[in-house]
Amino acid sequence: MPPPRFFCDAMLGGLSRWLRAAGYDAAFEYGIDDGSLVRSAAEQGRIVLSSDGGVFERNVIKGGAVRALRVPRASPPVEQLAFVLRTLSLVRCAPRCMACGGELRETSKLEVEGRAPPRSYAAYDRFWTCAVCNKLYWHGTHWSRITKALEAMS
């Protein structure tokens, strides 16, 4: 079975980035309204993630034509992620780009010279770039913090 793909509502941008860090394809559109959210999720075969009760009153959701999961609103994104993974019995996978959800490919250190900040370039040996938006990643503080938070919840 292919891994589930998600569409986060307009309030869950943080959760979409965390889902990507945990290896899942999670769409998010700033300011998207509930109607477009549910329609896009249906077209793309994604599970709707929302904290907004109104979404769950829609017939396509109530009838089960579109899968949806209600996420606790006030929790920090990492706890919302833990909730989603636990509820759907999912495990963490290789991280994807937190900005766009693209696949990360390891890139040789030589190729990123001049692109990585000099201190990070000097301090780290492994770098990754997003196959879609080309964003550069390395195992710096940000990445370590994310990994620690993800490990703490499993």
Ligand SMILES: [Zn+2]
């Ligand atoms: Zn990207």
